[in-house]
Amino acid sequence: MAARDDTIAAIATPPGRGGIGVVRVSGGALESLALALTGKQPAARHASLASFRAADGSVLDRGLLLYFPSPHSFTGEDVLELQGHGGPVVMQLLLARCLELGARIAEPGEFSRRAFLNDKLDLVQAEAVADLIGAETAAAARSAMRSLSGEFSTQVHRLVDSLIDLRLRVEAELDFPEEEVDPIHRADVAVKLTGLRRDLAGLLERARAGSLLRNGLQMVLAGLPNVGKSSLLNRLAGEERAIVTEIAGTTRDVLREVIQLEGIPMHVIDTAGLRATDDPVESIGVARAWREIERADVVLQLIDATQGETAADREIAAGLPGGVERIVIENKCDLARLEAGRLEEGGQVRIRLSAKTGAGMVLLHDELLRVAGWHGRGEDVVLARERHIEALRLASEKSALAVRQIGQLELCAEELRLAQEALARITGEFTPDDLLGEIFSRFCIGK
Numbered sequence: 001m002a003a004r005d006d007t008i009a010a011i012a013t014p015p016g017r018g019g020i021g022v023v024r025v026s027g028g029a030l031e032s033l034a035l036a037l038t039g040k041q042p043a044a045r046h047a048s049l050a051s052f053r054a055a056d057g058s059v060l061d062r063g064l065l066l067y068f069p070s071p072h073s074f075t076g077e078d079v080l081e082l083q084g085h086g087g088p089v090v091m092q093l094l095l096a097r098c099l100e101l102g103a104r105i106a107e108p109g110e111f112s113r114r115a116f117l118n119d120k121l122d123l124v125q126a127e128a129v130a131d132l133i134g135a136e137t138a139a140a141a142r143s144a145m146r147s148l149s150g151e152f153s154t155q156v157h158r159l160v161d162s163l164i165d166l167r168l169r170v171e172a173e174l175d176f177p178e179e180e181v182d183p184i185h186r187a188d189v190a191v192k193l194t195g196l197r198r199d200l201a202g203l204l205e206r207a208r209a210g211s212l213l214r215n216g217l218q219m220v221l222a223g224l225p226n227v228g229k230s231s232l233l234n235r236l237a238g239e240e241r242a243i244v245t246e247i248a249g250t251t252r253d254v255l256r257e258v259i260q261l262e263g264i265p266m267h268v269i270d271t272a273g274l275r276a277t278d279d280p281v282e283s284i285g286v287a288r289a290w291r292e293i294e295r296a297d298v299v300l301q302l303i304d305a306t307q308g309e310t311a312a313d314r315e316i317a318a319g320l321p322g323g324v325e326r327i328v329i330e331n332k333c334d335l336a337r338l339e340a341g342r343l344e345e346g347g348q349v350r351i352r353l354s355a356k357t358g359a360g361m362v363l364l365h366d367e368l369l370r371v372a373g374w375h376g377r378g379e380d381v382v383l384a385r386e387r388h389i390e391a392l393r394l395a396s397e398k399s400a401l402a403v404r405q406i407g408q409l410e411l412c413a414e415e416l417r418l419a420q421e422a423l424a425r426i427t428g429e430f431t432p433d434d435l436l437g438e439i440f441s442r443f444c445i446g447k
Helices: 031-038 088-100 110-117 123-134 138-148 151-175 186-215 229-237 280-294 311-319 361-372 386-404 409-427 433-441
Strands: 008-011 018-027 047-053 059-068 078-086 217-223 255-261 264-270 298-304 325-331 341-345 348-352
Touching: 008 088, 008 110, 018 088, 018 110, 031 047, 031 059, 031 078, 031 088, 047 078, 047 088, 059 088, 078 088, 110 123, 110 433, 123 138, 123 151, 123 409, 123 433, 138 151, 138 186, 151 186, 151 386, 151 409, 186 264, 186 386, 217 229, 217 280, 217 311, 217 361, 229 255, 229 264, 229 298, 229 325, 255 361, 264 361, 298 311, 298 361, 325 361, 341 361, 348 361, 386 409
Parallel strands: 217 264, 217 298, 298 325, 325 348
Antiparallel strands: 008 018, 018 078, 047 059, 059 078, 255 264, 341 348
16 A cells, blocks of 8 residues: 555546546645635535536536545545546546646555544444445345444454453452452453353354355255256246256356345356266366365255166265265156155255245255354344454454463463454454555455
């Protein structure tokens, strides 16, 4: 990231044509830039009609000028927003004029980074901005909004406060053993640590659920040719997304569709039928299918209920990677004259359904939610990232070590310190600059 004492500008609306477009500018003392651009001093926190002018005085566009003086702005600096007509050429002309007047192009996420550095947002809230923009479901958007409002940060700060209280009590005994401080009761510290660990576990569970809400579940449909994978994709998607014929090997490439189950995005991936073939195009499709299986969270292995499980089906099952959840789908139960249902034998779940008629689809939906670990969660989840989960996991581990070190207060105090630092990294108190650069570089330009 470049220095933050200069002026940055960017187009803040998506590329293309629209009713309006916005150019955002942030920096110090922007009244002079606004005066040169519009010929008048901007009024604080007022939307005023203005002509945006080129260096020779000609009008580039006519629209609204908004001015938010420091520190009462998103970034904590002076901010100008130029709201003009939403054409790509007009936006580029306005941006070029701002650059002529001393601004430079903002880097991805630089507006949000400045808001973080100026204490307008903590790191969780800054990430929530990007999550709100990128939300794929209404549930994910609501969860991101709760994080942006500070709900997740507040819970983290409560845990940090509990750790600070414990550290004070332990370190007071270490630093002033001869002084008259409140006597520490190690059993009481153990009780408080147990409560802290319970709260950490609860927040970690909610964070994991939120990570699922943010990233979704990667679900691959796999099996022999002509067992109904594409029909199941169409049934899950609610529309004809894949070509379905009686000819085995119709699907040659990977097809993707995103569906929602209780607000969770499910990334459904239809693959080519898994079989040995001399067809070079189909062979490429089969190779791609196995690559998708390697990356899957859950594999739905389809078998033909009219044929039963064959040796070829068992060979596919044996080739699936370990650690990937597998659900066997006995498709075409209508043709086999079998009732839809859920079976479980030796820990292996089998769902009997008909992708053609829809019988048994509710059972599949319920099973996918079980695999996801959703358990009917909703408004209490926090839209967490992997780094949040890792920090919570580390804090939990360090607090567990602190419990075991109650008999040696020096070691106990050190574990408590490390637990506090792990939590503080979530909101940004102890976050290194290189991590900040990585986080904000993933934001869109103009945010």
